[in-house]
Amino acid sequence: MRRESCEEIEKPAEESRYPDDAVVFSADIRMNDEPGLFFYWFEVRFEDGRYRWGFPDKSTEGMKARTLKSSPSFRSDGSEVIPGFQITVHVADFQTPDWMKGAVLYQIFPDRYNRGSQFDETKALEEMRFPERIWHSDWSEEVDIAGKEPEGYEACDFYGGTLSGITEKLESLAEIGVTVLYLNPVLKAKSNHRYDTGDYLNVDPLLGSNEDLLELFEKARDLGIRVIMDGV
Structure with a gap:
Protein backbone atom coordinates (compact mmCIF):
# COMPACT_ATOMS: atom_id res chain seq x y z
CA MET A 1 0.00 0.00 0.00
CA HIS A 90 -12.17 11.96 3.87
CA VAL A 91 -13.04 14.11 6.85
CA ALA A 92 -16.01 12.48 8.58
CA ASP A 93 -17.86 15.75 9.19
CA PHE A 94 -16.93 17.42 5.90
CA GLN A 95 -19.64 19.81 4.79
CA THR A 96 -20.25 20.84 1.21
CA PRO A 97 -20.69 24.62 0.79
CA ASP A 98 -24.26 25.82 1.18
CA TRP A 99 -24.06 27.91 -1.99
CA MET A 100 -23.60 24.76 -4.07
CA LYS A 101 -26.78 23.12 -2.81
CA GLY A 102 -29.50 23.78 -5.34
CA ALA A 103 -27.15 25.87 -7.50
CA VAL A 104 -27.71 26.32 -11.22
CA LEU A 105 -24.35 25.54 -12.78
CA TYR A 106 -23.34 26.59 -16.29
CA GLN A 107 -20.18 25.16 -17.86
CA ILE A 108 -18.14 27.05 -20.43
CA PHE A 109 -15.40 25.79 -22.74
CA PRO A 110 -13.68 29.17 -23.20
CA ASP A 111 -12.36 28.79 -26.76
CA ARG A 112 -15.83 27.96 -28.08
CA TYR A 113 -18.08 30.38 -26.18
CA ASN A 114 -17.78 33.98 -27.38
CA ARG A 115 -15.04 36.09 -28.95
CA GLY A 116 -16.35 39.34 -27.53
CA SER A 117 -16.85 42.80 -28.99
CA GLN A 118 -13.17 43.74 -28.61
CA PHE A 119 -11.83 40.63 -30.35
CA ASP A 120 -8.70 41.28 -32.43
CA GLU A 121 -8.02 38.49 -34.92
CA THR A 122 -4.57 39.91 -35.67
CA LYS A 123 -3.47 39.19 -32.10
CA ALA A 124 -5.02 35.74 -32.23
CA LEU A 125 -3.12 34.91 -35.41
CA GLU A 126 0.14 35.76 -33.64
CA GLU A 127 -0.51 32.77 -31.39
CA MET A 128 -0.92 30.51 -34.44
CA ARG A 129 2.83 30.52 -35.05
CA PHE A 130 3.12 27.02 -33.64
CA PRO A 131 3.00 24.50 -36.52
CA GLU A 132 0.45 22.17 -34.95
CA ARG A 133 -2.17 24.90 -34.51
CA ILE A 134 -5.18 25.45 -36.75
CA TRP A 135 -7.15 28.70 -36.86
CA HIS A 136 -10.85 29.04 -37.65
CA SER A 137 -11.57 32.52 -38.98
CA ASP A 138 -15.21 31.58 -39.44
CA TRP A 139 -16.88 30.94 -36.07
CA SER A 140 -19.26 28.52 -37.78
CA GLU A 141 -16.60 26.31 -39.36
CA GLU A 142 -16.59 22.59 -38.64
CA VAL A 143 -14.44 21.48 -35.71
CA ASP A 144 -11.15 19.88 -36.76
CA ILE A 145 -10.85 16.18 -35.96
CA ALA A 146 -7.86 15.35 -38.16
CA GLY A 147 -5.04 17.65 -37.08
CA LYS A 148 -1.87 18.05 -39.11
CA GLU A 149 0.63 15.54 -40.36
CA PRO A 150 2.63 13.75 -39.11
CA GLU A 151 1.21 13.92 -35.55
CA GLY A 152 -2.47 13.92 -36.46
CA TYR A 153 -5.16 15.16 -34.10
CA GLU A 154 -3.82 17.08 -31.08
CA ALA A 155 -6.82 19.26 -30.12
CA CYS A 156 -5.01 22.32 -31.43
CA ASP A 157 -7.68 24.04 -33.50
CA PHE A 158 -8.91 27.37 -32.18
CA TYR A 159 -11.94 29.60 -32.67
CA GLY A 160 -10.85 32.51 -30.50
CA GLY A 161 -13.27 32.62 -27.61
CA THR A 162 -12.04 35.02 -24.91
CA LEU A 163 -12.52 35.78 -21.24
CA SER A 164 -13.87 39.20 -22.18
CA GLY A 165 -16.39 37.45 -24.37
CA ILE A 166 -17.55 35.46 -21.35
CA THR A 167 -17.73 38.58 -19.17
CA GLU A 168 -19.97 40.25 -21.75
CA LYS A 169 -22.45 37.38 -21.42
CA LEU A 170 -22.60 37.24 -17.63
CA GLU A 171 -25.69 39.42 -17.32
CA SER A 172 -27.54 37.15 -19.74
CA LEU A 173 -26.50 34.12 -17.70
CA ALA A 174 -27.69 35.76 -14.50
CA GLU A 175 -31.05 36.52 -16.14
CA ILE A 176 -31.67 32.82 -16.83
CA GLY A 177 -30.84 31.93 -13.23
CA VAL A 178 -27.22 30.78 -13.41
CA THR A 179 -25.60 30.97 -9.96
CA VAL A 180 -22.34 29.07 -10.57
CA LEU A 181 -20.05 29.33 -13.59
CA TYR A 182 -17.73 26.38 -14.23
CA LEU A 183 -14.79 27.28 -16.48
CA ASN A 184 -12.63 24.71 -18.21
CA PRO A 185 -8.89 25.54 -17.86
CA VAL A 186 -7.85 29.04 -18.93
CA LEU A 187 -4.12 29.06 -18.17
CA LYS A 188 -1.43 29.01 -20.85
CA ALA A 189 -1.25 25.71 -22.70
CA LYS A 190 -0.69 24.10 -26.08
CA SER A 191 -4.14 22.64 -26.72
CA ASN A 192 -7.59 24.18 -26.99
CA HIS A 193 -8.85 22.31 -23.90
CA ARG A 194 -5.82 23.50 -21.88
CA TYR A 195 -5.63 20.47 -19.64
CA ASP A 196 -1.95 20.38 -20.63
CA THR A 197 -1.17 23.58 -18.69
CA GLY A 198 2.38 24.83 -19.16
CA ASP A 199 2.23 28.06 -17.14
CA TYR A 200 0.23 28.23 -13.93
CA LEU A 201 0.79 31.94 -13.43
CA ASN A 202 -0.63 33.39 -16.62
CA VAL A 203 -3.84 33.23 -18.62
CA ASP A 204 -3.45 31.85 -22.13
CA PRO A 205 -2.89 34.85 -24.47
CA LEU A 206 -5.56 33.53 -26.84
CA LEU A 207 -8.11 34.00 -24.07
CA GLY A 208 -6.86 37.36 -22.84
CA SER A 209 -4.88 38.45 -19.80
CA ASN A 210 -4.76 37.97 -16.04
CA GLU A 211 -6.55 41.30 -15.75
CA ASP A 212 -9.35 39.99 -17.96
CA LEU A 213 -9.78 37.03 -15.61
CA LEU A 214 -9.96 39.32 -12.57
CA GLU A 215 -12.53 41.47 -14.36
CA LEU A 216 -14.61 38.35 -15.03
CA PHE A 217 -14.44 37.42 -11.34
CA GLU A 218 -15.48 40.92 -10.27
CA LYS A 219 -18.41 41.12 -12.67
CA ALA A 220 -19.58 37.63 -11.69
CA ARG A 221 -19.41 38.54 -8.00
CA ASP A 222 -21.50 41.66 -8.59
CA LEU A 223 -24.14 39.50 -10.29
CA GLY A 224 -24.14 36.89 -7.53
CA ILE A 225 -22.43 34.27 -9.69
CA ARG A 226 -19.67 32.14 -8.20
CA VAL A 227 -16.87 30.89 -10.46
CA ILE A 228 -15.30 27.44 -10.27
CA MET A 229 -11.97 27.09 -12.05
CA ASP A 230 -10.98 23.77 -13.57
CA GLY A 231 -7.30 22.92 -13.73
CA VAL A 232 -4.73 20.16 -13.58
Missing part, protein backbone atom coordinates in the same frame (compact mmCIF):
# COMPACT_ATOMS: atom_id res chain seq x y z
CA ARG A 2 1.10 3.56 -0.54
CA ARG A 3 -0.29 6.98 0.08
CA GLU A 4 -0.30 9.32 -2.88
CA SER A 5 3.27 10.54 -3.50
CA CYS A 6 4.58 8.61 -0.48
CA GLU A 7 6.66 5.50 0.13
CA GLU A 8 5.11 2.04 0.05
CA ILE A 9 4.28 0.03 3.16
CA GLU A 10 3.72 -3.72 3.45
CA LYS A 11 1.08 -5.58 5.45
CA PRO A 12 1.52 -9.40 5.56
CA ALA A 13 -1.71 -11.33 4.97
CA GLU A 14 -2.87 -14.08 7.31
CA GLU A 15 -3.79 -17.49 5.90
CA SER A 16 -7.15 -19.09 6.66
CA ARG A 17 -8.08 -22.62 5.52
CA TYR A 18 -11.60 -23.94 5.09
CA PRO A 19 -13.10 -27.49 4.96
CA ASP A 20 -13.60 -27.34 1.18
CA ASP A 21 -9.81 -26.86 0.76
CA ALA A 22 -10.26 -23.17 0.06
CA VAL A 23 -7.47 -20.92 1.28
CA VAL A 24 -8.08 -17.25 1.99
CA PHE A 25 -5.43 -14.65 2.69
CA SER A 26 -6.58 -11.48 4.43
CA ALA A 27 -5.22 -8.46 6.27
CA ASP A 28 -6.81 -5.76 8.41
CA ILE A 29 -5.55 -2.25 7.80
CA ARG A 30 -6.34 0.85 9.87
CA MET A 31 -6.40 3.82 7.53
CA ASN A 32 -4.71 7.07 8.40
CA ASP A 33 -6.95 9.64 10.10
CA GLU A 34 -5.54 12.33 7.82
CA PRO A 35 -7.54 12.76 4.58
CA GLY A 36 -5.88 11.59 1.41
CA LEU A 37 -5.74 9.02 -1.38
CA PHE A 38 -4.40 5.56 -0.64
CA PHE A 39 -3.66 2.78 -3.12
CA TYR A 40 -3.34 -0.94 -2.46
CA TRP A 41 -2.56 -4.05 -4.48
CA PHE A 42 -1.85 -7.71 -3.83
CA GLU A 43 1.58 -9.27 -4.00
CA VAL A 44 2.29 -13.01 -3.96
CA ARG A 45 5.87 -14.19 -3.46
CA PHE A 46 6.82 -17.68 -4.58
CA GLU A 47 9.61 -19.82 -3.14
CA ASP A 48 11.56 -19.62 -6.41
CA GLY A 49 11.75 -15.83 -6.10
CA ARG A 50 9.03 -14.96 -8.60
CA TYR A 51 6.40 -12.36 -7.77
CA ARG A 52 2.83 -12.03 -8.92
CA TRP A 53 0.76 -8.89 -8.49
CA GLY A 54 -2.96 -8.26 -8.51
CA PHE A 55 -3.81 -4.70 -9.49
CA PRO A 56 -6.68 -2.82 -11.18
CA ASP A 57 -7.60 -3.74 -14.72
CA LYS A 58 -8.38 -0.45 -16.48
CA SER A 59 -10.66 -2.22 -18.95
CA THR A 60 -13.05 -2.95 -16.07
CA GLU A 61 -12.88 0.59 -14.64
CA GLY A 62 -10.67 -0.67 -11.83
CA MET A 63 -13.29 -3.03 -10.42
CA LYS A 64 -11.42 -6.25 -11.23
CA ALA A 65 -7.79 -7.27 -10.86
CA ARG A 66 -5.26 -8.46 -13.38
CA THR A 67 -1.95 -10.17 -12.72
CA LEU A 68 1.61 -9.88 -13.91
CA LYS A 69 3.01 -13.40 -13.89
CA SER A 70 6.58 -13.38 -15.09
CA SER A 71 8.97 -10.63 -14.03
CA PRO A 72 10.61 -10.82 -10.58
CA SER A 73 10.07 -7.06 -10.38
CA PHE A 74 7.20 -5.05 -11.84
CA ARG A 75 9.42 -1.97 -11.96
CA SER A 76 12.30 -3.08 -14.10
CA ASP A 77 14.20 0.18 -13.67
CA GLY A 78 12.82 1.15 -10.28
CA SER A 79 10.76 4.02 -11.65
CA GLU A 80 7.45 2.45 -12.67
CA VAL A 81 4.88 2.68 -9.90
CA ILE A 82 2.63 -0.31 -9.36
CA PRO A 83 -1.00 0.73 -9.98
CA GLY A 84 -3.42 0.14 -7.15
CA PHE A 85 -7.05 0.08 -6.06
CA GLN A 86 -7.96 3.46 -4.59
CA ILE A 87 -9.25 4.22 -1.11
CA THR A 88 -10.34 7.80 -0.43
CA VAL A 89 -10.05 8.87 3.21
